[in-house]
Amino acid sequence: MEFENSLQFAQEQDRNDPLAHFRDQFHQPEINGRPALYFTGNSLGLMPRSAREAVETEFADWAALGVEGHFQATNPWVDYHSLLTPMMADIVGARNSEVVCMNSLTTNLHLLFVSFYRPDQQRYKIISEAKMFPSDRYMLETQTRFHGFDPDDAIIEIEPREGEFLIREEDILAAIETHRDELALVFFGAVNYFTGQFFNLPKLTQAAHDAGAIAGFDLAHAAGNLPLQLHDWGVDFAAWCSYKYLNSSAGNVAGVFIHERHGENFDLPRFGGWWGHNKERRFLMENHFQPMPGAEGWQISNEPILGLAVKKASLEIFAQAGMQALREKSIQLTAYLEFVLKDIFADLAAERRSSVSLKIITPENAEARGCQLSLKLVGSDRQLFEDMTKQGIIADFREPDVIRMAPVPLYNSFEDIYSAGIILKSLLHPK
Numbered sequence: 001m002e003f004e005n006s007l008q009f010a011q012e013q014d015r016n017d018p019l020a021h022f023r024d025q026f027h028q029p030e031i032n033g034r035p036a037l038y039f040t041g042n043s044l045g046l047m048p049r050s051a052r053e054a055v056e057t058e059f060a061d062w063a064a065l066g067v068e069g070h071f072q073a074t075n076p077w078v079d080y081h082s083l084l085t086p087m088m089a090d091i092v093g094a095r096n097s098e099v100v101c102m103n104s105l106t107t108n109l110h111l112l113f114v115s116f117y118r119p120d121q122q123r124y125k126i127i128s129e130a131k132m133f134p135s136d137r138y139m140l141e142t143q144t145r146f147h148g149f150d151p152d153d154a155i156i157e158i159e160p161r162e163g164e165f166l167i168r169e170e171d172i173l174a175a176i177e178t179h180r181d182e183l184a185l186v187f188f189g190a191v192n193y194f195t196g197q198f199f200n201l202p203k204l205t206q207a208a209h210d211a212g213a214i215a216g217f218d219l220a221h222a223a224g225n226l227p228l229q230l231h232d233w234g235v236d237f238a239a240w241c242s243y244k245y246l247n248s249s250a251g252n253v254a255g256v257f258i259h260e261r262h263g264e265n266f267d268l269p270r271f272g273g274w275w276g277h278n279k280e281r282r283f284l285m286e287n288h289f290q291p292m293p294g295a296e297g298w299q300i301s302n303e304p305i306l307g308l309a310v311k312k313a314s315l316e317i318f319a320q321a322g323m324q325a326l327r328e329k330s331i332q333l334t335a336y337l338e339f340v341l342k343d344i345f346a347d348l349a350a351e352r353r354s355s356v357s358l359k360i361i362t363p364e365n366a367e368a369r370g371c372q373l374s375l376k377l378v379g380s381d382r383q384l385f386e387d388m389t390k391q392g393i394i395a396d397f398r399e400p401d402v403i404r405m406a407p408v409p410l411y412n413s414f415e416d417i418y419s420a421g422i423i424l425k426s427l428l429h430p431k
């Protein structure tokens, strides 16, 4: 599509957008009494309006029924998580038996590592991306140490080449080949939080399997951002949070995927609790843990219903919109953001009006990125970001000069992008 950096063009795109009405289903934060231009769905998604009512329903049932709510609530609590399962499975491309909503992200990764990182003296290495999200890195370090290995030896980080920002797929594949006899696990953030690079999960999974290793992914920046096909790609396990693209509120219940070829392997070590125990016998209060088949058998505790209610409300919006339609809009929105930014910087450069230059470090190819663009604003500092916030743009800043912006197809518009461009230009070249 031919883009134009004009208000008429942006408004025309919004008028023709079949998903535009979903924006009204979300609360919009305000700055200076006006709706903010919100580009931080990659950090914390906006609140669905339906979330409040969903929680009110559970409060009302709790007030009226007390403990009977486990079986008599509008949505009986004893099995509440299963209401979310088909919608969650759809978003990540899984069978229902492969997915369960539980706990939080880093906690779930530790639990999955109990089953899927089983190093011995020969095979104990983990290949991952350099500069992964710190919590993932701490998880890897403590897991390798827990098994008696030195993280500096056991974790192989693949770095971008000198002078580059993105990790080359060929370098990951070469490392897998080089370490094939000592490799236990390939573990990547599916979309890197800093650069927005989306790795080729089917290829990495295949390469890991060819080397006799397991493939696991952190989908924090991928779930609800891009369509995924975890089952078909043969991924062994994955985990994700619910508060970014899945709009379920800060720290809310996360999700896991365990491929069905592992789901009925009861010999896999795992940490048990009553919520993962054979559903038919759970309340018989017997000894001897018998895990349920599928991902549900990795549950430990009974679930926080208020959190699940919010997440259910949010997943219902995804079910209405559809990941494919969201992705089509997302590709256009992010391409439009890229276009507007480049247009502004081309103007400023032509007129020699700004000392700041733009380098977009996120891949140019839509197949290798989701919503997010990471902008390296060479010659700027945190002040520019703070001025943007004062003027109504909510984005985020990473030292020394990177601003991340993620237009989200459920609630961002083309006009948001145009308006952000006007503000950014005025800040880079004050009159």
Ligand SMILES: Cc1ncc(COP(=O)(O)O)c(C=O)c1O
Residues within 6 Å of the ligand: 104, 105, 106, 107, 133, 135, 136, 189, 193, 218, 220, 221, 241, 251
């Ligand atoms: C890639 C990634 N991994 C892990 C985490 C940490 O998640 P949690 O605090 O929910 O465990 C985050 C949080 O933003 C993240 O972006």
